[in-house]
Amino acid sequence: MNRSWALLLGAIGTEVAGTLSLRASQDDRLWLVVVVIGYTASFVLLSRVLRAGMPVGVAYGIWGALGTAITAVSAALLFGDPFTAPIVAGIGLIVAGVLLVEFGSHAADRTRP
Numbered sequence: 001m002n003r004s005w006a007l008l009l010g011a012i013g014t015e016v017a018g019t020l021s022l023r024a025s026q027d028d029r030l031w032l033v034v035v036v037i038g039y040t041a042s043f044v045l046l047s048r049v050l051r052a053g054m055p056v057g058v059a060y061g062i063w064g065a066l067g068t069a070i071t072a073v074s075a076a077l078l079f080g081d082p083f084t085a086p087i088v089a090g091i092g093l094i095v096a097g098v099l100l101v102e103f104g105s106h107a108a109d110r111t112r113p
Contacts, residue, residue, distance in 0.1 A: 004052035008059060011045035014038045015067045020074055058105045061098040068094055 018038025025031035042063075049059045069091045076083035 004049050004054045004059075007045050007049045007052065008054065008062060011042045011049060012063055012066050012070070014045060015042035015063065016070045016074065018042060019067070019071050020078065023075060023079055055105050057101050061101045065091075065094045065098040 015038065018035050018041075021031040021034035021038055025035060046059065046063060049063075050056055072081070072083060072087060072091060075081040
């Protein structure tokens with residue numbers, strides 16, 4: 001795995017941790033520390049992904065889609081949040097959209113002189 005993908009996975013993981021901590025902070029305000037650290041780390045890592053050369057549409061799309069999917073599954077497991085068929089379908093549509101952006105990005109690379 002190259003450096004930009006490792007950074008992107010780190011950005012996704014820290015964003016998910018921040019978001020889940022935001023939910024946990026509803027019961028204990030100390031989780032807000034993890035929220036701030038998680039979001040800050042996520043944006044720093046995402047900026048490094050872009051600096052490493054990944055197109056912003058691809059990086060942001062994958063970051064958002066995987067973050068949404070992992071957060072929805074994790075929130076269902078950790079907090080008992082709903083995880084219904086429409087939610088699964090919505091996540092599938094998000095992932096499909098990101099794949100289209102990713103494939104479109106590679107197609108554009110092949111057509112550049």
